[in-house]
Amino acid sequence: MEYTEAERERLAKLQRIRDAGIDPYPPRAQFVNERVMAADACTLALAGNTAPIAVMGRMVGRRVMGKACFVPIEDGSGKIQLFARVGDDSLTKDSFERFTDLDVGDFVEVRGEPMITKTGEPSVKIKAWHLLSKSITPLPFAKEEKLPDGSVKRYSGMSDPELRYRQRYADLAVNPDVRKIFVTRTKIVKAIREFMDANDFLEVETPVLQPIYGGAAARPFTTHHNQLDQQLYLRISFELYLKRLLVGNFERVYEIGRDFRNEGVSFKHNPEFTQIEFYAAYWDMFKVMDFTEQMIQHVAKRVLPPEAEGKSWFRGHEVDWLRPAARMTMRDAIMGKTDLDINAYPDATSMSKAILDRRLMPAEVVKGKTRGRLIDGLMGDYVEKTLIQPTFLYDYPLDISPLAKSKVGDPATTERFEGFIGGMELCNAFSELNDPLDQEQRFLAEQAGGDDEAHPLDEDFIRSQMYGMPTAGGFGMGIDRLTMMFTNNDSIREVLLFPHLRQASA
Secondary structure (H helix, E strand, O other): OOOOHHHHHHHHHHHHHHHOOOOOOOOOOOOHHHEOOHHHHHHHHHOOOOOOEEEEEEEOOOEEEOOEEEEEEEEOOEEEEEEEEEOOOOEOHHHHHHHHOOOOOOEEEEEEEEEEOOOOOEEEEEEEEEEEEOOOOOOOOOEEEEOOOOOEEEEOOOOOHHHHHHOHHHHHHHOHHHHHHHHHHHHHHHHHHHHHHHOOOEEOOOOOEEOOOOOOOOOOOEEEEOOOOEEEEEOOOOHHHHHHHHHOOOOEEEEEEEEEOOOOOEOOEOOEEEEEEEEEEOOOHHHHHHHHHHHHHHHHHHHOOHHHOOEEEEOOEEEEOOOOOEEEEHHHHHHHHHOOOHHHOOOHHHHHHHHHHOOOOOHHHHOOOOHHHHHHHHHHHHHHHHOOOOEEEEEEEHHHOOOEOEEOOEEEEEEEEEEEEOOEEEEEEEEEOOOHHHHHHHHHHHHHOOOOOOOOOOHHHHHHHHOOOOOEEEEEEEHHHHHHHHHOOOOHHHHOOOOOOOOOOO
């Protein structure tokens, strides 16, 4: 590894520390049993409590003024200032000099007394300290400017998105606002689990490596099991395994975990992503719709601050998460934006002609598409971006909904809905198809259509349904997208700790 000049200077300092008989990476913190978090230390100082405490964290600044030194450190709760001084009841000259020779980025532990400086800063007066970890590469800490109104403006020291994603560890270290995104993400998952458990759902785990992939329209990642000499796939969905559990008399099941889809990367797609899927026996699409609305509102109440009153900003719009979701058919939604009645065109040929006659889509996009794909394209081009407040669209075409039950009296339409917020799809749900013979024919029809994202025929899944699967409602939602919406981020990479990136150029 080639080192920068700054790194070489710190490496030289590292050697001096070792030459002095000090371990720059000791095996344990000595004051851990006395530790107080930075935020609590500030509270103690403001309350006038002077009983000895210990704090530990990363140095995020340093100001030496003669025989005194001020060092803010940061831990998971926030910042506290350390105050070091030579003499009286503080540090010896040698200890003070070694302390002031530390670098921003180093981790330290300190034992001392809470205090308030003359400028009113909550601090800890150091009585003893140890180095816990020597930083070799300088972190690009943000600069802060106090504004006349008392607020603080931050100038990020690490603002290039590509660098931030590649070195997320450094991004998190210097950008507190980025850390808040992932705290919010954890709160979202916790709130979803809380809601599901309170409604008698059983959390389960299904295979990540599968001999046959299915449950979504996507290309899989392929791998090989050496011992079994077997080709396996990373799952693209939990669906077919969770439905097997309905057959096995588990009535309400859910899973939160990773799925993998070998498809393009965009602002809302990553090859691996986190989903929640649930399945409930004896429910239908409309019961799932009601439950979804309640779940989203529960999450909003748990995650958003009370003063937000259930509202947050996303893509320049204020979203009211507690507002009852609008509900409309896909037919009405498309007609409202294009004046095209999709029910008047029962096949791909007539639908294509109607779209081209109205110049709603270019010919090269229309060519070769099924009726369902054409309708889905109209949705994406004309409707989706207008759905800002919580909205459920239902009655989706059968040829893009192979796992959903057909609508009574309209076999070309299914009992399927999708949820939209902020102009983006959030969730997908069905009245689940439980007729094994119909399911088998749909899989075969998909394969005959030549779609490279068609479901393979999963004979074991069909066999499971042959034993009898109860009427059920099912649901899937991307945790990443929900986090984007709650944290007002327009890129999925901002809400993934380690997003997939192209290989860095040399």
